[in-house]
Amino acid sequence: MKQFDIPSIFRSSIISKVKALRKNQDPRKKDFSPTILDFGKIQLYIARHFGFCYGVENAIEIAYRAIEENPGKRIFLLSQMIHNPTVNDDLTKRGIKFIQDTSGKQLISWEELHADDIVIIPAFGTTLEMEEILQNLGVPTEKYNTTCPFVEKVWNRAEKLGTENHTLIIHGKYNHEETRATFSHTAFNSEAVIIKNMEEAVFLAKCMTGEASKEAFYDYFKGKHTPNFDPELHLSKIGVINQTTMLASETQEIARFLKAVTEEFTAQTNASKVFADTRDTLCYATNDNQSATEALMNEALDFAIVVGGYNSSNTSHLVELLEQRCPTYFIKDETEILDDSVIRSFNIHTLEVETIENWMKGGKVGITSGASCPDSIMDSVISKILTLAGSEKSIDEVISKW
Ligand code: SF4
Missing domain, CATH: 3.40.1010.20 (4-hydroxy-3-methylbut-2-enyl diphosphate reductase, catalytic domain)
Structure with a gap:
């Protein structure tokens, strides 16, 4: 490595x-x-x-290189680069400023940024919406993009499955930066819904089989699904991806469970429910x-x-x-x-x-x-x-x- x-x-x-x-x-x-x-x-x-891990070392190397290569320039991080106070404090001491906090609250307004500022994308990656804001401001983001390749691997798989009309079930914490970024990238190509644990997977399964109503889905997953999500249409061909730091065993358990529900429902109804195998996207x-x-x-x-x-x-x-x-x-x-x-x-x-x-x-x-x-x-x-x-x-x- x-x-x-x-x-x-x-x-x-x-x-x-x-x-x-x-x-x-x-x-x-x-x-x-x-x-x-x-x-x-x-x-x-x-x-x-x-x-x-690989992603954290990669992010640290890029961030410190950004400091070294840009004396006198203003350097920002979209949010905490990784979730460690010692590392973030050291970056702050070296002059780096955070644009948002971990919950997405704005700490520095976009208007304060200029095209010649340096903006570092954290290891979790960022949303397409945020990338667009920076692009419109003329701030380049490619050079100091620390998004972990293992997070990008999840996005790439989601993109491929999206083009094959799969709906993506994202196992993650709704407010976590990485889940917000993964949701944003996934939603570009497919319908998506975020579930945080097995309990929510069980409820989603009820929506798949029709045991829970459409209204119940919208109520239960309020703010956690793509705008045009229709549980009657979009749960017949699915794949499970995750926020890479969730319990891998829980992601696998959820995937196994939803696969079994899919297979059972298909056998009972002759419906064509399809389940994508995404085990290889779990972070090493x-x-x-x-x-x-x-x-x-x-x-x-x-x-x-x-x-x-x-x-x-x-x-x-x-x-x-x-x-x-x-x-x-x-x-x-x-x-x-x-x-x-x-x-x-x-x-x-x-x-x-x-x-x-x-x-x-x-x-x-x-x-x-x-x-x-x-x-x-x-x-x-x-x-x-x-x-x-x-x-x-x-x-x-x-x-x-x-
Ligand atoms: S995806 Fe894995 S390797 Fe990448 S930053 Fe997260 S924990 Fe580290």
């Missing part, structure tokens, strides 16, 4: 050693079991796959991070730490998996670990940061991070845990014995 030029502040000496060790032993990544580092008082179970990094987290779940962990931005979809899904098995703390960086008795952890259900006491119970600690989290933050988290646990062995000593 391509190597990217990433600022050294995001690299880590500890993590790069761990990753290199596993890569040498298992270059084809067949073994998703964690790397266990035994420090005596504490054992760290480090996930086999975590941290910056999301798959690998989630598989590595599932392997962590097989270990008898006392607790787990997940590191990443609180608005990061892929990181939240890792928490969602791990908390099924053990107490799981979701922290943005090492500063959330106040001491060996108090930690501040983000609750993905209430969306609030909670202060938790007596968190360090037991010595078997699972640890992983999201696809937008720099390894340098993981490094600091690990060092802090080892210091608090009073580990006497050095990291180099333990790694060398692995």
Whole structure:
């Protein structure tokens, strides 16, 4: 896989050693079991796959190159480039400004932009509507477009299916930048509807079989379907695509379910319902991070730490998996670990940061991070845990014995 030029502040000496060790032993990544580092008082179970993915490294390389190549120019990002506060803060410190927030709220009006400004498209991509606005302003976007190729792969498949008259069911979070972008690109060629989970897929299935009325569809999926969507016409030939950071297992479950409904309905009615196979559009990094987290779940962990931005979809899904098995703390960086008795952890259900006491119970600690989290933050988290646990062995000593 391509190597990217990433600022050294995001690299880590500890993590790069761990990753290199596993890569040498298992270059084809067949073994998703964690790397266990035994420090005596504490054992760290480090996930086999975590941290910056291809798309994030690509985006970071392009954004920092944009800064380097354009001294004195105004540089904007359409919105947060990736969902990590450390990376976004560093870009802000270097002068980059965000045009919109993550929910699409305008922070800088379009009128303030000039044709000679630099605008970076984030890794999630953007909508066709936004591209048109920039084009009308004369702002070029090709040179510093950081849209991840794996997101574009989803768009390309949607385009192909659209030209074959498929309707696209998008498994994603309606307000997420990537889902908004994918919806916009998909809607150009086909009808589309966004569903966020299995519960919504079950309701959609009722609309497919006629069990739920047309009006019920419009009510349930209000604002989440293309303007001309007619559930009586547009659910007979479908394909499922996803926001690449959703739980891959959930996307597959939804696709299997809708395929079964399609087949059953076809058998009963002689109707020609058709289902497109889109499994190959699932993102490799999301798959690998989630598989590595599932392997962590097989270990008898006392607790787990997940590191990443609180608005990061892929990181939240890792928490969602791990908390099924053990107490799981979701922290943005090492500063959330106040001491060996108090930690501040983000609750993905209430969306609030909670202060938790007596968190360090037991010595078997699972640890992983999201696809937008720099390894340098993981490094600091690990060092802090080892210091608090009073580990006497050095990291180099333990790694060398692995
Ligand atoms: S998680 Fe996948 S789709 Fe998203 S930026 Fe990373 S590689 Fe691209």
